[in-house]
Amino acid sequence: MSERPDPERELNFAREIIGQRGFREVPADEVLREAERLLNGWMAGDYRMERPKLYDHYALLLLALLQKNRDLEARIEALEGRNG
Numbered sequence: 001m002s003e004r005p006d007p008e009r010e011l012n013f014a015r016e017i018i019g020q021r022g023f024r025e026v027p028a029d030e031v032l033r034e035a036e037r038l039l040n041g042w043m044a045g046d047y048r049m050e051r052p053k054l055y056d057h058y059a060l061l062l063l064a065l066l067q068k069n070r071d072l073e074a075r076i077e078a079l080e081g082r083n084g
Contacts, residue, residue: 010048013038014057023060028071031064 017034018026041047 008048010050011038012050012057014060017060023063028064028067031060032068035061035064 013035014023016038017031038047038049042049
């Protein structure tokens with residue numbers, strides 16, 4: 001979601017990232033990109049977040065990081081297999 005939200009409205013972290021889609025429909029790279037944007041904005045005071053939701057929805061970010069880590073490990077193993 002690229003439009004700038006109303007600074008007075010508290011954002012729902014996960015809903016801002018996934019919109020109306022199911023969490024499995026959102027690629028890990030998109031989750032990471034949007035989470036970074038939202039968290040940077042939150043830390044800078046540009047966005048307000050629903051506090052309980054922010055903590056609850058860290059699972060979305062953690063899942064994307066785990067998926068990305070698994071993908072990178074598989075790529076490393078494939079590269080090592082070609083060279084070894």
